[in-house]
Amino acid sequence: MLPLQDKVIFLSGGTEGIGYECAKAYLKAGAQLAIVSNSKESLEFAKKSFDNDDILFLAADVAIFDQVNSAISETLETYGRLDVVHNNAGISNPSKRLDETTEEEWQRLFDVNVKGIYNTTKAALSALKKTKGNILNTGSLVGSIGQEIHAAYSATKGAINALTKSMALDYSYFGIRVNAVAPAGVWTPMLRSWSLDQPNSSSIEDYLNNIHPLGYCPEGDVIADACLFLISDNARFITGCILPVSGGAELGYKRNKPIEHQAQTVEKHTCRS
Numbered sequence: 158m159l160p161l162q163d164k165v166i167f168l169s170g171g172t173e174g175i176g177y178e179c180a181k182a183y184l185k186a187g188a189q190l191a192i193v194s195n196s197k198e199s200l201e202f203a204k205k206s207f208d209n210d211d212i213l214f215l216a217a218d219v220a221i222f223d224q225v226n227s228a229i230s231e232t233l234e235t236y237g238r239l240d241v242v243h244n245n246a247g248i249s250n251p252s253k254r255l256d257e258t259t260e261e262e263w264q265r266l267f268d269v270n271v272k273g274i275y276n277t278t279k280a281a282l283s284a285l286k287k288t289k290g291n292i293l294n295t296g297s298l299v300g301s302i303g304q305e306i307h308a309a310y311s312a313t314k315g316a317i318n319a320l321t322k323s324m325a326l327d328y329s330y331f332g333i334r335v336n337a338v339a340p341a342g343v344w345t346p347m348l349r350s351w352s353l354d355q356p357n358s359s360s361i362e363d364y365l366n367n368i369h370p371l372g373y374c375p376e377g378d379v380i381a382d383a384c385l386f387l388i389s390d391n392a393r394f395i396t397g398c399i400l401p402v403s404g405g406a407e408l409g410y411k412r413n414k415p416i417e418h419q420a421q422t423v424e425k426h427t428c429r430s
């Protein structure tokens with residue numbers, strides 16, 4: 158039996174980057190998928206790329222409750238049940254200090270990254286109670302350790318950490334688990350766009366390799382493997398966990414290379430540009 162056999166998963170932001178890799182892993186593990194994005198272009202790309210009529214592709218902005226509610230309803234009409242909500246959709250712009258961040262930028266970050274979770278929870282909770290399902294949030298390491306010139310984004314991810322733990326406590330009464338994954342850097346369209354905004358963008362690949370003690374900046378598959386574990390019954394006694402999937406980026410003081418082992422690892426895992 159596959160680890161997600163017949164489980165119905167509502168995955169926001171499953172058309173690109175980390176979410177796309179999660180969608181691939183969940184499908185392989187036997188799941189039935191509803192993939193949500195607010196970008197028509199991105200939905201079209203993913204539809205073509207998966208070429209699988211069994212996937213439900215839904216257009217919705219996670220920041221807008223009515224759109225989320227309709228998407229959850231359509232998922233329930235299609236599959237008749239809901240086992241997992243994976244809140245993965247997120248935005249990271251702007252890369253700015255707090256005092257430089259406009260009110261609109263602050264608001265949009267919180268509306269998508271944090272209120273998005275509020276919206277899916279309000280819309281999906283009764284269905285999740287029936288299946289004793291679970292919720293997974295894609296957080297970020299910066300939510301606990303911070304990041305320079307990315308204050309508002311880091312704050313949204315800190316809020317996700319707090320939410321994950323509080324939701325885990327509240328929903329434990331219904332047998333619903335709530336967890337989060339906390340990546341450091343992962344090569345996705347989001348990271349590529351962030352890289353271009355950095356003052357030292359030409360050396361950013363080296364920088365991103367070096368922040369991970371394991372020696373390279375990964376692709377989304379490493380996050381997908383951890384997500385698959387957390388939403389599966391293999392993690393049935395884990396709740397309120399913020400799992401770093403970070404190559405050790407949060408670990409204390411370290412020398413900044415060159416250690417032979419690191420150089421070799423980087424060579425093996427050359428990043429996409």
Ligand SMILES: NC(=O)c1ccc[n+]([C@@H]2O[C@H](COP(=O)([O-])OP(=O)(O)OC[C@H]3O[C@@H](n4cnc5c(N)ncnc54)[C@H](O)[C@@H]3O)[C@@H](O)[C@H]2O)c1
Nearest residue numbers: 170172173174175194195218219246247342343345346347
């Ligand atoms: N890439 C990284 O280095 C990194 C590191 C830590 C955490 N994360 C987190 O991982 C998650 C995915 O990031 P990614 O790098 O794959 O990003 P990405 O930009 O490559 O993909 C984001 C996905 O979310 C969707 N999306 C964006 N806004 C939406 C909205 N309002 N409503 C519905 N869908 C929306 C997009 O269509 C896309 O499918 C985010 O929550 C991000 O904060 C990423």
